[in-house]
Amino acid sequence: MKNYLKTKILFLIVALCSAATMAQNGNVSGTISDENGIYVPGASVMITSLKKGAVTDFDGHFSLVDIPVGTYELKITYLGYADSKQSVTVSANNTTAVSIYLQPKSVELDGVEVMGYGLGSQAKALNTQKNNLNITNVVSTDQIGKFPDANIGDAVKRISGITMQVDQGEARNIIIRGLSPQLNSVTLNGSRIPSAEGDNRNVQMDLIPADMIQTIEVSKAITPDMDADALGGSVNLITRTSPQGFRLSATAGSGLNFITDKAIINGSFLVGDRSKDGKFGYMLSASYNNSDFGSDNVEADWTDEFEYYTGVDDVEGEPILNQVDVDPYTKEFQQREYLVQRIRRSFSANMDYKFDVNNTVFLKTIYNWRDDRENRFRLSSEILDAEDIQLQDFTVTNGMLTRFPAEVARETKGGINNSRNKNRRLEDQRMQNYSLGGKHLWGDLKVDWLTSFAKASEERLNERYLVYATEYSILNDNSNTKFPIMTAENVNDAALDNFEYDEITEENQFTKEEDFNAFVNFQLPSNIFGQGDGAVKFGARARLKTKLRDNNFFEFDLEDAYPTLSTTRTNNLSDTDFLAGSKYKIGSFTSQDWLGDLNLVDGESVPDEFLRENYNVDENVFAGYVMTNQKLSKKLDVLVGLRLESTKITATGNRIADEENLEGEITEESSYTNVMPGVHFKYAISNATILRFAWTNTLARPNYADLVPSVDVISGDEAIVLGNPKLDATTAMNFDVMAEHYFANVGLLSGGVFYKDIDNFIYTFVGETIDDTYGADTSGFDVYQPLNGEGASIFGAEFAFQRQLDFLPGFAKDLSVYLNYTYISSSADGIINEDGDERENVDLPNTTPNTFNASLAYNTKRFSARLSSNFSDSYIDELGGNEFEDRYYDKQFFLDFNATYKVNSNLSIYADLNNITDQPLRYFQGVKNRTQQVEYYGQRLTFGLKYDLFKK
DSSP: OHHHHHHHHHHHHHHHHHHHHHOSOEEEEEEEEOTTSOBOTTOEEEEGGGTEEEEOOTTSEEEEEEEOSEEEEEEEEETTEEEEEEEEEEOTTOEEEEEEEOOBOOEEETTEEEOOTTOHHHHHHHHHHHHOSSOEEEEEHHHHTTSOOSBHHHHHTTSTTEEEEEETTEEEEEEETTBOGGGSEEEETTEEOOOOOSSSOOOOGGGSBGGGEEEEEEESSOOTTSOSOOSSOEEEEEEOOOOSSOEEEEEEEEEEETTTTEEEEEEEEEEEEEOTTSSEEEEEEEEEEEEEEEEEEEEEEEESOOEEEEEEOTTTOOEEEEEOOOOOEEEEEEEEEEEEEEEEEEEEEEEEEEEETTEEEEEEEEEEEEEEEEEEEEEEEEEOOGGGOOGGGOEEETTEEEEEEEEEEEEEEEOOSSTTTTTSEEEEEEEEEEEEEEEEEETTEEEEEEEEEEEEEEEEEEEEEEEEEEEEEEEEEOSSTTSOEEEESSGGGGOGGGOEEEEEEEEEEEEEEEEEEEEEEEEEEOOTTSSSOEEEEEEEEEEEEEEEEOOEEEEEOOTTTOOBGGGSOEEEOOOTTOTTOTTOOOOEEEOHHHHHHOOOOSOEEOGGGTTTTOEEEEEEEEEEEEEEEEESSSSEEEEEEEEEEEEEEEEEEEEEETTTEEEEEEEEEEEEEEEEEEEEEEEESSSSEEEEEEEEEEEEOOOHHHHSOOEEEEGGGTEEEEOOTTOOOEEEEEEEEEEEEEETTTEEEEEEEEEEEEESOEEEEEEEOSSOTTSTTOTTOEEEEEEEOSEEEEEEEEEEEEEEOTTSOGGGGGEEEEEEEEEEEEEEEOOBOTTSOBOOSBOOTTOOSEEEEEEEEEEOSSEEEEEEEEEEOOEEEEOOSSGGGOEEEOOEEEEEEEEEEESSSSEEEEEEEEOTTOOOEEEEESSTTSEEEEEEOOOEEEEEEEEEEEOO
């Protein structure tokens, strides 16, 4: 039966190709470029007399098929550029090639000519957005350059409805329309980017330099020819393509991280050209960024329970504990000092070859490599177990637990002393992608295909932790819950001689994800309703993915050689400029250089530190789709289609007893199929005003680590951690309505609403066992397992406005504004608390209620400046066993400034100042004032030179 279907499909394709070849009409194919010879996407190309048209793709290419023999006038319209017309002659069974250059236009207001400087990049983005059938936001690389963003994550957060989770002061994980990173997809030239993270699918956006990307396209309502795993939305990063003529661009700069007063070094270049016969084109580019920075961190863990020891039960022999009512207090406190060197490198080589006007093949490659070298110094204090606390050991004042005994530890984190690690933990993270594809025109049949191999990896070798610990009475100050602190009651107790050897460990971690993609698309002209342009498109995709995590962990005994902290070489790291407050004095730690020089041998493996984390997952996705876009009337377009995706997963994990005993591997298979229809309407109220509606169906696959069938019984903590290979994919039915008005001077006013009905969202259940299913004496153990919730819903609204204020007098006419705002409201059902009861009035985790971007820019022929802000509201990051334990990601407000001065047409000077507000990363527990973590990064200043040379 399968072979029969394959034969029928092949026959259909051959028949379509043959029919197309026999047609006696011709085609027109070509490229549209700007005044510098740079391809422009989103240009509208029309033969008005035939009601036939096309829109240029991201390479500035278009094709008009099935054109009757004759001579016609092409009309090219492009927002911000003067309309262009060109005559073409079409002959039978031939494709006429054209190459058209656009010229920017000025806007005349009340007899005064107003020039829009620096609007070319904005025009590219808005034209593409305007002519797309689905709801998208587009940002071009030149527009990215107007914001002070080093990586693509910081650039993406400027787009309407997008915010980012931050890591070490840089935007890392993308949130679209308030939905968590694992619910969104990130692709490179249409192929899914693999993730180097071990426990989730998140793509590290801070790995990719902003200047390596030509265009960012965010699809908020996907079409059937796109991967369906984009519940929140899909971000497609499009790399640079070869130019029409020679292009050379270079950047060289430096700067300063204020938190460390260390220098920043950055540079980039690109060079591209096309052969004299126009057949071969290439673009080579590279980027380098070296930054020495760090962060100042305070963390706390809160509880509202307190017990102390009063004696031993005469009958049972068990300790008797007395419970005291107290206000919430920090049972654990940490102060951390991070020192980080981040080196980001990227290399790209893109080539294309035009065999003739109908056939082009291309190769796109990119290699991103980031080294993160890190030292961390951690001072931690944790209350002793209740059995070790007696009445005289603690003090309660007005319901606040202000004094108690604690275990206090000083930890140095580092790595070995070699040319790579340099006494630091080295996180070697890489992402590479190699894509070979083609575009063909066979009669009136358009075919495009692509195969790609992508790999992401993270390797952390010889990561060392040295801990010295002691016990003493601490003063617990929770009077300011935003900035809690623990200090020694007797300062002499904190002497280095009192800190005794606890442990030294060395860990090796390796994670990789390999992804093979292949897809093919076919498109034929279709005019079902007789209103002009239409097409039928169908295709198939295969995505074969492997995810591997392989860690190990060793412990060494150096107690006899280095019994106390004072027997090591130490550094005092207390800093009066500690960004969380001068009251935090972190004190002395073992030097990272001393730790790196240690010769560690004969280590003992510690299985409970890595066995659960190790796994192997294979995920194969096969998809097919069919869709058509048709004109129902002169103003109304419709796109309707269906996508089918079949997923098969094989996951292997470990069964672990008593934390360290490997009982064996567990392998389980699962599969599911999703059928996802979709409809998009686009109604042109006028040439400048568009109304859109979309009904789509999407999904989000579970994180790999959640799918692993692992069982980890941790007897010491009376806990059991389970995987769940039976997890269902999260699915959503989505409704979108959007209105857009495009200004003639290259601007936009848009607003819309959206609704998502979500099934089977995934959360971590926290509960208790009621029997000995997982081994003897495991009844009553805490259980942690990912589960599917019943359902959730999201309602949202978004607004965007951008334009030059050319209606204002004097210098103000050169001002422009950029604003966007997104609001969402969510609710989730089926979340069970630690007592087994369903929780009510719970927001869907990782959904941000309010986000906005705003910037004010000033542009003249030579000088431009921009003040940019980005805000995201607080939201639930992780559900606990109850409301008190819920963890929230706090609101953020970033303010950045950048300026550029053009020395001449090729050379510019730039300066950027980031994080003017010194915005920290902050989590809180339960209520806003209860800090769980706060981490400061300080400001960053960069400056340098940019050189651009264009030759058509």
